[in-house]
Amino acid sequence: MNISESRHDRALLLDRDGVINVNHGYVHSKDNFDFIEGIFDLVRTARALGYRVVVVTNQAGIGRGYYSEAQFHELTAWMCEQFERQGAPIDKVYFSPYHPTAGIGEYRQDEDTRKPGPGMILRAHRELGVSLEKSILIGDKPSDIQAGVAAGVGLNILFSNESPAALEGLRYVPVRTLKDAISCLEGAGTALALR
Numbered sequence: 001m002n003i004s005e006s007r008h009d010r011a012l013l014l015d016r017d018g019v020i021n022v023n024h025g026y027v028h029s030k031d032n033f034d035f036i037e038g039i040f041d042l043v044r045t046a047r048a049l050g051y052r053v054v055v056v057t058n059q060a061g062i063g064r065g066y067y068s069e070a071q072f073h074e075l076t077a078w079m080c081e082q083f084e085r086q087g088a089p090i091d092k093v094y095f096s097p098y099h100p101t102a103g104i105g106e107y108r109q110d111e112d113t114r115k116p117g118p119g120m121i122l123r124a125h126r127e128l129g130v131s132l133e134k135s136i137l138i139g140d141k142p143s144d145i146q147a148g149v150a151a152g153v154g155l156n157i158l159f160s161n162e163s164p165a166a167l168e169g170l171r172y173v174p175v176r177t178l179k180d181a182i183s184c185l186e187g188a189g190t191a192l193a194l195r
Contacts, residue, residue, distance in 0.1 A: 038178030063107030
């Protein structure tokens with residue numbers, strides 16, 4: 001969660017559940033936090049190519065009352081520690097605890113940080129100074145891609161075995177493994193940097 005001292009002008013934006021870890025549903029404990037094969041290699045590659053690494057994750061489980069913000073922060077600190085140990089540090093983690101219909105109390109709102117809203121990505125742009133058109137987003141759901149497109153991210157990658165109808169007409173690259181995503185990252189980096 002610490003911002004590295006060297007400032008890069010582009011970022012790899014990652015969804016969490018389904019990209020970093022297996023989505024078991026409202027994951028909030030390290031006991032069921034299973035890293036997806038290839039995620040550390042992906043982040044190491046991104047760092048080597050000069051990308052900052054930023055996580056942008058919907059966490060409606062907080063809003064629904066399934067777990068607390070404190071539990072989320074505790075798990076996030078542990079997750080970032082694992083990346084650090086693997087030589088693949090994460091620069092920043094943004095999360096949105098809201099849900100427009102199922103949220104409880106202050107969490108029940110249609111907030112633009114909740115993907116498909118672009119709020120978390122735009123906040124990363126403002127706070128970290130990254131160029132979104134030179135950045136890459138990887139998500140596993142249509143809402144991730146929709147958020148990236150809405151924010152003006154240069155390349156949006158869908159990590160999924162499906163081609164959702166919800167994404168018809170939107171530009172994105174489908175991949176089935178994170179190894180494929182690494183190849184995409186290596187190939188796209190030069191083209192995006194020239195924009």
